[in-house]
Amino acid sequence: MLEDIYKVIHERRDVRDEFLPQPLDEAVITRLLEAAHSAPSVGFQQPWNFLLIRDKKRKTQVKEIFDRASAEEAKIFNDERRELYNRLKLQGIVKAPLNLVVTCDRSRDGRTGLGRFHHPQMSAYSCVCAVENLWLAARAENIGVGWVSIYHDDELKELLKIPPEIDIIAYLCIGYVSHFYDSPELEQKGWRKRVPLESLVYHEEWPKNAQ
Template identity: 55%
Template sequence: MQARTAATSGDDFDQLARDAVYRAMFTRRDVRSHFVADDLDDGVLARLLTAAHHAPSVGYMQPWNFIVIRDAARRRQVRDLFLAAREQELPAIEAERQALYRKLKLEGICESALNLCITCDRQRSKNSPLGRWHNPEMDLYSTVCAVQNFWLAARAEGVGVGWVSIIETEALKRLLSIPEHVTPIAYLCVGRVSEFAPRPDLEAHGWGKRLPLPELVMSETFCGAGEAPLKSAIAALENGRSRDQSAVVEAADQAALGESQREPPKEPSALSRSSLNFDEASASRRSQSGFGTWPSMVSK
């Protein structure tokens, strides 16, 4: 079966295809703003839902449902739930961060083209719960995988997705007539956007930083030392990405300056104004010209 082996061993993803998959992950954003007024085409939404439906699920139970919410009045009610929940959450935030918390835009419920509530039917495999006897929460996790598929497919289609987690679940269930045995997993704002931010919003606003990945890797047991070669390989990748990211942010700043002052960037640069974002435009250009993308650049 040599032919079959060759056909299915992963060689079917060439470098450009692999880059595209990584690019969707690195440039995906939790979008709360930049939604544009356009409707979302049903053909596109159908593709995104099909992607979600191809998520893994324990025991192949496919526990998800998708509630599409377009009605403006209902969305205002959901937004009211968010606003109430935000006020309730505020005291749980460190005192010195509460002012920043208030400033953060944490939802785009009414501005996005539509909302989507992805739910988990906890009874769908009730007679044969393969893989759920010890870990009954596996159906919830399966549904989260569907959310992530939806999100990545959306990024590849130029559609922004924001996950609103500041909401009281029981109130949401009442508003959407969701029965007792069904759990809402994700309430999403979905729509075309004018841009994807170069960095996550919470990083840009100083709420947090990306943690150094080598510190999150352990060997054999929790906090087990070891895996030095793996950690070195990760650090090399991170340094490469970090350099690119700095160049992006600097170029974005320079371009913004250039836009306002009508002056060119101070130095000639491979990063043109139309490729402000490494993760997106420049990666795309490099990918399409077939060299210099992140995976091939830093490590093979």
């Protein structure tokens, strides 16, 4: 069991273009959502909600939001980097049978604010834990997950009728896949290499020569 846990962690991948049209069984979706709902949350706030999207027309509208934002983001890179950016497949919105929006309600259980008085961002961090729980559970089920982060919040909220006070934490594409990459796709395609762990670990205090 211990080896299985580490195996799932190390083999988790961000999936983009490998989704298959095979629908997910409702029992499987429930297991993934239960895994997410079992995540730790500061003050046991449980600030998350899960918005499931299956309609192709709606997914196409979300992709249009992505396309506009992606065109904007491409402009921040120089010519060579922009060319690589434009070749990358950065989403599987329409191709994935299920899209899932994980949101954060920072006011939930607002009477106590346990653990959030000094650090209100802990509500969002708790929701990120829910995302990771779901992602690892999906990998254990041989289901792929892709995290889309290229969009304007206001456009996505308007389309999905998400209230202004609710934060979008993650837009996820979920489904069975043709294959998983042996290493992160962005690393394989030359965008960035994994940073050596030893360069990121400090002891007792932040070193003066830290990068």
